[in-house]
Amino acid sequence: MLTIKEVTELTGIAAPTLRYYEKEGLLPHVKRNENGKRLYDEEDLSWIHFVTALRATGMPIAQIQKYVYLYKEGDSTISERKRMMLYHKKDIERSIRELYLNLDKINYKLALYDVLESQIERTSIKI
Amino acid sequence: MLTIKEVTELTGIAAPTLRYYEKEGLLPHVKRNENGKRLYDEEDLSWIHFVTALRATGMPIAQIQKYVYLYKEGDSTISERKRMMLYHKKDIERSIRELYLNLDKINYKLALYDVLESQIERTSIKI
DNA sequence: ATAAGAGATAAAGTTTACTTGAAGTCAAGG
DNA sequence: CCTTGACTTCAAGTAAACTTTATCTCTTAT
Structure with missing residues (x-):
């Protein structure tokens, strides 16, 4: 499990951006430790990479939101x-x-x- | 010589955008008629197409400004x-x-x- | 004990590129 | 004559995606 700092170093994405993405619902199931600090696992990392690829190809935040919402709905979507x-x-x-x-x-x-x-x-x- | 309306129809660029580009200095030497209305000639049209290509490829307005400024300086640039x-x-x-x-x-x-x-x-x- | 450092939240601010609105001018048509 | 339509300018507003700031909490090193 990685801290937000480690993720910024690994991905080059600023910590406020990671928090912003999470708040906007682009990063499902990011965990917290006992003090409320974010902890990222491998799956979170691959979500971050995926979201980054979508953003880099011009998909708006709102559309990624919708995608993640569908993902959370499960296999029916x-x-x-x-x-x-x-x-x-x-x-x-x-x-x-x-x-x-x-x-x-x-x-x-x-x-x-x-x-x-x-x-x-x-x-x-x-x- | 074309009016702004004819240019919007020809290029698909909105009139306010054409005025904005001109104000920002992206379109050199657009002429006016005796009443102050804009008149575009062939050269203006090709500037519009060129600026559009630069914008569509992600060049910021500020950099196009700089380019047009150099153009106005003459052959030395x-x-x-x-x-x-x-x-x-x-x-x-x-x-x-x-x-x-x-x-x-x-x-x-x-x-x-x-x-x-x-x-x-x-x-x-x-x- | 206490000060630094990492992280949290919420709200406000920034940047870029337009877009819209308000108010005025002018030629042409009824 | 006077209204409509096509312009004009200038200022203000908008949208999107971050980014910054202010304030707070908690762990850790001195």
Whole structure:
């Protein structure tokens, strides 16, 4: 069982953020010791990693809340949770496609700069 | 020359957002008619598209501001602008890589759901 | 004994990027 | 004439996700 400090060191997530996630219901069943201090086990860690992956891919807190709520409901919600993940997967794939398209525009801009620079170079040589 | 309404229809960007971008200095040389109403030409449109691409790839307003400021400085800032774009390109590539990594985690979760569902199915058949 | 250090809660504050609202201008249509 | 519609500006409001602050408790080292 890990303290909150150990978890921040392991995950790079700030302690207030971990408390905030828990308060918002994103981290089910985090235990406490006799003094009320948080204790994280392996399962908590994998929840943290999962939530982090969802956040990093742009899923809003509110939607993760809903997911965890369904998880707590038990096996009867498996198909709905799967649907949420499938939908989110499509979202990520769309984001990636858009990033590639916009990356093309940046690359085009960079190509223009290359032309500009070589023009400037040639001009300088002439002088 | 296009009115702001025509530009919103063409680009899907709300008029207040266009005004906001202009006020923040992201859109250089947008002209006005004799009554002070905005008129956009082809160059303005391509600035709008460019700014949109930068925003969509996560560049903060403040950094775009800096870029446009350099642009206004003239040719002497070309290499710095190019450096900004190169750096941003690396950023986008990093984002894409991270999205792929996190997509893998989501796919792993989905695979787990497939196993779970087939287990449930088999259990039901037994009953 | 007591002061430091880790952790807790609750509430307020911050940041970023817009968005909305209030109030005014101006040309055109009934 | 005067109202409607499409603008304008400036200021204030909003949403999301944290982050900071204030205050309190408890264990531990001096």
